[in-house]
Amino acid sequence: MILTVTLNTALDLTYGVPELVPHASHRVSEMSERPGGKGLNVARVLSALGHRTVVTGFAGGATGAVLRELLAGLSPQEPADPGGGPDAPQAPEPGTAPAPTAPAPVTDALVTVAGNTRRTIAVVDRATGDTTQLNEPGPLVTADEWAALLGRYEELLAGADAVALCGSLPPGIHVGAYAELVRSARTAGVPVLLDTSGEPLRRGIAARPDLIKPNADELAQLTGSREPMRATRDARRRGAHGVIASLGPDGMLAVTPDGIWQAAPPARVPGNPTGAGDSAVAGLLSGLVEGLSWPDRLRRAVALSTATVLSPTAGDFDRAAYEELLPRVGIEEHAPAAR
Amino acid sequence: MILTVTLNTALDLTYGVPELVPHASHRVSEMSERPGGKGLNVARVLSALGHRTVVTGFAGGATGAVLRELLAGLSPQEPADPGGGPDAPQAPEPGTAPAPTAPAPVTDALVTVAGNTRRTIAVVDRATGDTTQLNEPGPLVTADEWAALLGRYEELLAGADAVALCGSLPPGIHVGAYAELVRSARTAGVPVLLDTSGEPLRRGIAARPDLIKPNADELAQLTGSREPMRATRDARRRGAHGVIASLGPDGMLAVTPDGIWQAAPPARVPGNPTGAGDSAVAGLLSGLVEGLSWPDRLRRAVALSTATVLSPTAGDFDRAAYEELLPRVGIEEHAPAAR
Numbered sequence: 001m002i003l004t005v006t007l008n009t010a011l012d013l014t015y016g017v018p019e020l021v022p023h024a025s026h027r028v029s030e031m032s033e034r035p036g037g038k039g040l041n042v043a044r045v046l047s048a049l050g051h052r053t054v055v056t057g058f059a060g061g062a063t064g065a066v067l068r069e070l071l072a073g074l075s076p077q078e079p080a081d082p083g084g085g086p087d088a089p090q091a092p093e094p095g096t097a098p099a100p101t102a103p104a105p106v107t108d109a110l111v112t113v114a115g116n117t118r119r120t121i122a123v124v125d126r127a128t129g130d131t132t133q134l135n136e137p138g139p140l141v142t143a144d145e146w147a148a149l150l151g152r153y154e155e156l157l158a159g160a161d162a163v164a165l166c167g168s169l170p171p172g173i174h175v176g177a178y179a180e181l182v183r184s185a186r187t188a189g190v191p192v193l194l195d196t197s198g199e200p201l202r203r204g205i206a207a208r209p210d211l212i213k214p215n216a217d218e219l220a221q222l223t224g225s226r227e228p229m230r231a232t233r234d235a236r237r238r239g240a241h242g243v244i245a246s247l248g249p250d251g252m253l254a255v256t257p258d259g260i261w262q263a264a265p266p267a268r269v270p271g272n273p274t275g276a277g278d279s280a281v282a283g284l285l286s287g288l289v290e291g292l293s294w295p296d297r298l299r300r301a302v303a304l305s306t307a308t309v310l311s312p313t314a315g316d317f318d319r320a321a322y323e324e325l326l327p328r329v330g331i332e333e334h335a336p337a338a339r
Numbered sequence: 340m341i342l343t344v345t346l347n348t349a350l351d352l353t354y355g356v357p358e359l360v361p362h363a364s365h366r367v368s369e370m371s372e373r374p375g376g377k378g379l380n381v382a383r384v385l386s387a388l389g390h391r392t393v394v395t396g397f398a399g400g401a402t403g404a405v406l407r408e409l410l411a412g413l414s415p416q417e418p419a420d421p422g423g424g425p426d427a428p429q430a431p432e433p434g435t436a437p438a439p440t441a442p443a444p445v446t447d448a449l450v451t452v453a454g455n456t457r458r459t460i461a462v463v464d465r466a467t468g469d470t471t472q473l474n475e476p477g478p479l480v481t482a483d484e485w486a487a488l489l490g491r492y493e494e495l496l497a498g499a500d501a502v503a504l505c506g507s508l509p510p511g512i513h514v515g516a517y518a519e520l521v522r523s524a525r526t527a528g529v530p531v532l533l534d535t536s537g538e539p540l541r542r543g544i545a546a547r548p549d550l551i552k553p554n555a556d557e558l559a560q561l562t563g564s565r566e567p568m569r570a571t572r573d574a575r576r577r578g579a580h581g582v583i584a585s586l587g588p589d590g591m592l593a594v595t596p597d598g599i600w601q602a603a604p605p606a607r608v609p610g611n612p613t614g615a616g617d618s619a620v621a622g623l624l625s626g627l628v629e630g631l632s633w634p635d636r637l638r639r640a641v642a643l644s645t646a647t648v649l650s651p652t653a654g655d656f657d658r659a660a661y662e663e664l665l666p667r668v669g670i671e672e673h674a675p676a677a678r
Contacts, residue, residue: 013458015473020361022464025472062408066401119352121460123473125361133364134354134462 006039061116115139275315345378384621400455454478477509614654
């Protein structure tokens with residue numbers, strides 16, 4: 001199974017309004033509610049790709065209860081093993097074929113906290129599709145709750161084929177938290193991908209994660225450079241074994257111990273980029289667990305991410321578009337000069 | 340006891356942000372959650388004035404559960420009688436003295452519905468205090484749920500000294516709903532105040548409520564006139580026995596079977612008008628139940644409403660300001676020409 005960690009889970013609300021006008025009153029015409037936080041989004045895509053996934057992190061209060069109820073609704077109806085036994089991924093068939101498509105269970109192994117899980121609100125202008133985002137900070141997590149998470153995480157690592165550490169830190173969690181989780185994964189021999197930003201990313205990289213997946217802003221904040229190749233190589237020198245830089249509509253740049261590749265979608269596509277990065281993480285991790293080559297992992301990540309932009313629902317991916325895009329992602333290998 | 344009806348209750352969230360910028364992402368720096376919907380706000384003020392209050396209307400789903408938990412927290416810890424026996428209001432001492440100040444219980448007699456109670460979100464720009472409002476529409480109420488509310492309402496009327504019908508209608512409730520509730524109250528001999536807007540107000544007035552409390556916009560929508568005296572008299576001719584028009588910072592104009600009065604606060608005050616109208620309703624109803632004269636009811640309504648604008652927390656009133664303002668509200672009686 002694949003483990004995803006979301007320390008600051010969220011109940012994601014989307015509100016449709018004709019147009020957001022500051023200081024006016026708006027009647028919300030459409031709304032939706034879904035379990036969120038980056039690791040939960042990654043798990044949803046992994047499940048759709050047929051990978052058993054266990055999610056941990058924190059959830060609490062009334063919004064935590066709603067989040068867990070919605071999360072339970074994501075899984076196919078079958079008994080799940082919360083411990084996450086050492087089961088192999090289904091039908092690992094390396095190559096450019098899409099991953100197996102029967103949805104796999106997402107198991108809730110969240111740690112209950114006393115505080116209230118945050119809400120995030122995406123206010124979408126119906127005319128233009130532009131989104132205004134309001135994010136609550138999240139619950140104050142206590143030292144005991146953090147200790148409970150560490151215990152749960154160690155147990156889950158024992159059955160994990162890979163782990164993704166995703167998103168922002170809630171109040172109360174020390175800035176080196178991800179570094180601690182990276183070290184545990186490396187000690188347990190479980191490949192670990194870190195997807196966060198700012199100081200938690202800077203600290204986490206120093207603990208030598210297998211992969212990071214920063215976007216251009218996160219890379220610039222980390223390295224001071226907006227030149228993709230320079231910034232990506234710099235990020236590797238800081239400790240990450242592999243750096244997969246997301247270049248938005250231009251695809252991805254992967255600087256890894258095995259080589260340097262650039263992967264690009266066949267064309268720029270219109271749509272909502274929300275969740276595209278999480279789909280890319282799911283593509284990279286599922287490809288790693290299935291033993292795909294780097295070019296095939298990148299094809300999958302770029303196709304999933306592009307199919308997420310194309311989907312009418314923010315954060316979901318359009319499966320038909322994904323399957324159509326997969327063989328059309330362009331891969332270019334760079335000279336290994338700076339490995 | 341005083342009964343308040345809130346068909347579209349709400350969990351009111353307030354988010355503080357430095358400045359709301361459309362299409363940007365915002366981290367909410369402060370947030371609060373409280374039970375809302377106009378009738379619940381009225382009940383909170385009545386409780387603070389020492390009047391036992393029973394709230395009915397609809398609540399459901401996860402947000403309904405949070406709302407009811409917060410509502411339970413409003414009451415002093417003592418056993419309450421949900422049926423609302425024919426108890427007299429505490430220490431009715433007519434005059435300009437403030438109402439009794441020991442808080443009285445607010446009893447939850449809400450009808451549970453299958454749908455999810457709505458949230459409202461007030462996004463407050465911390466620099467300017469300007470508020471952007473986002474209101475969910477509310478749950479779809481079924482015919483059976485409406486029938487259950489009617490049954491509950493009839494039972495509660497038997498023990499009520501007065502009733503306030505407050506706010507918007509949730510989806511599924513017919514536009515003549517308030518007219519139906521006004522007729523039941525009149526049949527039961529319980530004085531009824533209607534505080535709503537648009538078509539539900541227009542229909543409700545035709546059922547001859549004792550009082551309505553429109554603001555200038557609601558009056559203009561109802562009567563086509565923005566001239567307060569003309570619009571208020573027109574509203575009375577449509578069926579309301581008494582019309583208390585809220586003139587915002589200028590106070591109130593009361594056109595009643597007993598006379599016409601204008602009441603004004605001693606000065607304009609800065610602050611947040613959210614909830615000022617609900618405080619005015621609480622002032623009018625408590626004064627009615629205590630047998631106060633019209634001038635004293637109006638003094639109380641204007642002082643409460645002004646003390647609500649002055650309060651740092653939206654919807655609460657500043658008690659010291661209220662007590663200081665009460666004897667300073669100016670009352671002017673008009674010639675009874677157009678009664």
